[in-house]
């Protein structure tokens with residue numbers, strides 16, 4: 503018997519540019535949502551997976567996909583289908599699936615997964631696409647002239663959303679927030695816009711949207727090629743391309759890091775010009791410290807702090823830089839200097 507929407511597993515897609523607060527929102531949902539069985543799928547842009555380690559209570563329910571961006575790499579899309587099918591094949595029922603797309607992804611092809619493939623369509627229902635917007639940094643990415651020949655993912659993400667969360671309002675003045683709000687609502691006239699700091703937002707504003715209109719439109723688009731570059735969402739020869747000038751450098755180091763050397767390096771990167779450095783994410787094992795430290799950078803906003811005690815997980819040092827004109831050798835060498843002797 504065909505399942506009704508009520509019987510299907512709701513799926514939420516989290517989108518938003520690099521560093522906009524997707525993982526922060528995900529952690530907020532997981533913290534608030536006691537008792538719900540949620541599976542999380544992470545798709546990252548970067549050579550090594552870090553996001554899984556940044557999600558609270560990381561368990562086997564988090565699936566990391568680092569083999570390419572799910573919106574434009576065929577293998578990554580196949581992987582997404584495989585992961586969802588695996589989840590659906592389990593005997594225990596999930597209450598929700600949340601997909602965090604990479605900060606450089608167009609969420610459209612991801613959303614369409616839930617209409618294209620029959621077994622998946624029969625069992626799941628796309629509840630909504632939530633776009634996080636970093637009010638402090640979004641305008642520079644919307645206006646980025648270097649992405650003109652490509653899709654501008656910052657725009658795609660806003661256009662595709664059912665709900666838009668203007669995040670990081672603690673960092674911006676009211677005038678700035680209002681300007682962003684006006685820009686965003688011109689790009690997407692139908693999505694409701696809500697504001698937040700640290701993605702703390704009432705869950706009924708982002709879950710249980712049942713975005714029916716959007717859903718119908720997405721389904722229709724499968725038959726009528728969608729508005730921008732994708733010839734068809736799953737067309738492996740489609741001409742969808744990320745801004746090729748944005749690359750990532752992933753670094754893994756054995757052992758532990760020296761606390762004083764790390765503090766000096768963090769101070770150094772805070773002083774430098776970070777306009778081309780879109781995003782930094784790191785997990786570190788600090789010598790003599792029981793806590794796993796994380797480093798987060800979004801342009802000049804850089805934090806380095808203890809995150810959670812290392813439990814049974816193996817200690818590690820992993821760092822991803824995403825931006826333009828990255829000098830891999832220099833980054834690797836500088837970070838290696840921070841290792842404990």
Ligand SMILES: Nc1nc2c(ncn2[C@@H]2O[C@H](COP(=O)(O)OP(=O)(O)OP(=O)(O)O)[C@@H](O)[C@H]2O)c(=O)[nH]1
Pocket residue numbers: 518519520521522523524525526527553604605606634669670671672673698699700701781783798799800805
């Ligand atoms: N001041 C401030 N910082 C925030 C807020 N929301 C998130 N952050 C910080 O911004 C950084 C990036 O947040 P994440 O949640 O990791 O962003 P993301 O969208 O998952 O990043 P990517 O996965 O790289 O695309 C972290 O240092 C967060 O602590 C906010 O509302 N205010």
